[in-house]
Amino acid sequence: MPELILHHYPLSPFAEKIRLVLGAKKLAWKSVIIPSVMPKPDLVALTGGYRKTPVLQIGADIYCDTALICDVLEHLQPEPALYPLHAKGLARTLAHWADNTLFWTAMAYSTQPKGFAQLFEKAGPEAARAFGEDRKAMSAGMPRIRPADAAAGYRSYLRRISDMLGEHPFLLGQTPSIADFSMYHPLWFTRVRTPAVADIFNATPLVLEWMDRVAALGHGTMEDLSASGAIAVAAAATPAALSGDAFQDDHGIALGSRVVITSESFGPEPTEGELLAATRMHYTLRRTDKRAGTVHVHFPRIGYALKAAAAA
Template sequence: MTTPPTLILHHYPSSPFSEKVRLMLGYKTIPWKSVVIPMASPKPELIALTGGYRKTPVLQIGADIYCDTALIADVLEHIAPLPALYPEPSKGMARTLAQWADTTLFWTSMAYNLQPRGIAQLFEHAPPESAQAFAQDRKAMSAGIARQRPQDAAAAYRSYLRRLSDMLDDRPFLLGDMPCITDFAMYHPLWFTRVRTSVLAGLLDATPAVLDWMDRMAAIGHGAMEKSSAQDAIAVAAASTPSALHDDVFQDEHGIALGREVRVCAETFGQEPTQGELVAATRMHYTLRRTDERAGLVHVHFPRIGYSLKAVELA
């Protein structure tokens, strides 16, 4: 019997996208190790693994580093195909709705959640300078992105909640009798409102079907978690070899050959680049090979959707 890989999740408790992954791990009953990272930069231990990418969460399996929850969900589905995150015949719809939730719904909810009352609650037990550091960090990560005002976000958020309520009229989960990727992606922005900025959670009361669905999602739990440290995670990477690449055919839209030095970065929020040797560019993802003095040789993986690839012009 093959020993399942050890999964290390780099996250922090109040991160909504981390909650998405924590619940998926619980749903698939995959044991995992928890490395808590800072909410804001600097994040030197994480950067040792990713090479630049600093958004949360990051999944580590040995010397393989997976960025973005869309890709992490695919990795979990490969490790534990059942219960499925992408069940037939609705997997196309599930992916499309999840992408909407991770972008439009997420940013609307956060524009609402991070108004002054929400920020005050989020940092009520932290040193006074923590809220300011967080705000400056997120401002730097979102440079050039148009942000909604809380009043506009509240109106849109209420409309989105009514649409979710309509989807739950005759079923326990958004697309059927069991949760799928849509549920996990729709849940985490609402979880932040209800749990982390609960002083603002009153707008959820108008959609009791949504609250009942949130209770069902929360009941999934986070599964079997073991605490670990960033230093241990780096040591795991240094002692490991990246997994062999078994992916499908090289798909080239850029005229960049495998083996070239490239940079990959998010197209919008958090555009810090990761640089390395392009060793895979498939229909679904990019893989860069890079070496760090502490982590050793690692493969850093990104989804294609939402990320840009550019060649590095060497002198």
């Protein structure tokens, strides 16, 4: 098993998703705590621009977005499986819905004034303002859900999740799948980070019992690592050889071209590099940083836009 380095911070819901996957698979990992807001110079030295949380590092290979990170962890440790054979497509589809529709509904509800105030009651108003401005910049152009509308939607989604739990302990059966981890983390944020508004769970006790089962999976075996230590690991390593997956050209951009990859919605910061792979599932860019050396930065296809650097 290669050394797994997770760049994250405790407050991040998506980081909690990956921490629990690491726990379910009983994996050991190194923890690098990153800032929750920009600037993030140590992280950007590895990614080239991408700043969302979390990021998985394996030597000089940098994996962005939890959808891709979960695929990488599944490849490294296939058991217990995130994608059950009887419901692979369903599990992935539910996970995508949860990471997008459910997530933004839960965030809009949880960060209503009472929840937002609790979130930063110890950090103070300056930290709250900085966080708010940072997320405003990350979500420029995205539609915003008002808390009152989010509350109605959230209640409906919780009832639907509850309906999935009447016959078995996890959403798709006897063991947790990617659907569980993706639906759990937005709810975790409400229940654990903004408990002042967590009474929304009172009508769905089965959801609370399921959340307790997911939380009990733990976070695996964690060891702290400094950001400079992680950069040194990348600088001393050589990116892993790429698999022989077929090149899927949907853009008319040849391998070896200078390209820019950006998120289609939240977090628009671009990453530029040389396109090394464009398979049906992911992109790989090669880039060089004066601190991190030559790294391969990997993105999932879904949710990300690829453009030639000259046209970006």
